[in-house]
Amino acid sequence: xxxxxxxxxxxxxxxxxxxxxxxxxxxxxxxxxxxxxxxxxxxxxxxxxxxxxxxxxxxxxxxxxxxxxxxxxxxxxxxxxxxxxxxxxxxxxxxxxxxxxxxx
Numbered sequence: 001x002x003x004x005x006x007x008x009x010x011x012x013x014x015x016x017x018x019x020x021x022x023x024x025x026x027x028x029x030x031x032x033x034x035x036x037x038x039x040x041x042x043x044x045x046x047x048x049x050x051x052x053x054x055x056x057x058x059x060x061x062x063x064x065x066x067x068x069x070x071x072x073x074x075x076x077x078x079x080x081x082x083x084x085x086x087x088x089x090x091x092x093x094x095x096x097x098x099x100x101x102x103x104x
Contacts, residue, residue, distance in 0.1 A: 002043035005052065010039065016061040028055025 014024050025035040028051045038044055
């Protein structure tokens with residue numbers, strides 16, 4: 001069984017910690033490219049999943065919340081038409097440091 005990153009939940013946690021994706025990747029010990037692949041729906045290797053999970057336990061959120069529920073899914077999310085959402089276009093806006101500021 002493959003595991004996939006829940007992009008919306010991940011982005012929320014990283015935004016709460018006021019980190020860029022590159023900063024989180026460094027904290028988790030993975031490359032920014034690997035993190036980008038995971039965020040864009042590619043299946044996660046067990047070692048990558050473990051590093052992301054450990055990275056999330058080490059970050060401190062700005063408002064004190066640290067809710068990692070529903071971060072990893074066993075199957076990719078589905079569109080309303082029943083198709084997999086793998087590789088869908090980003091819907092968030094990032095500032096110059098790569099932090100998500102608001103959704104479009």
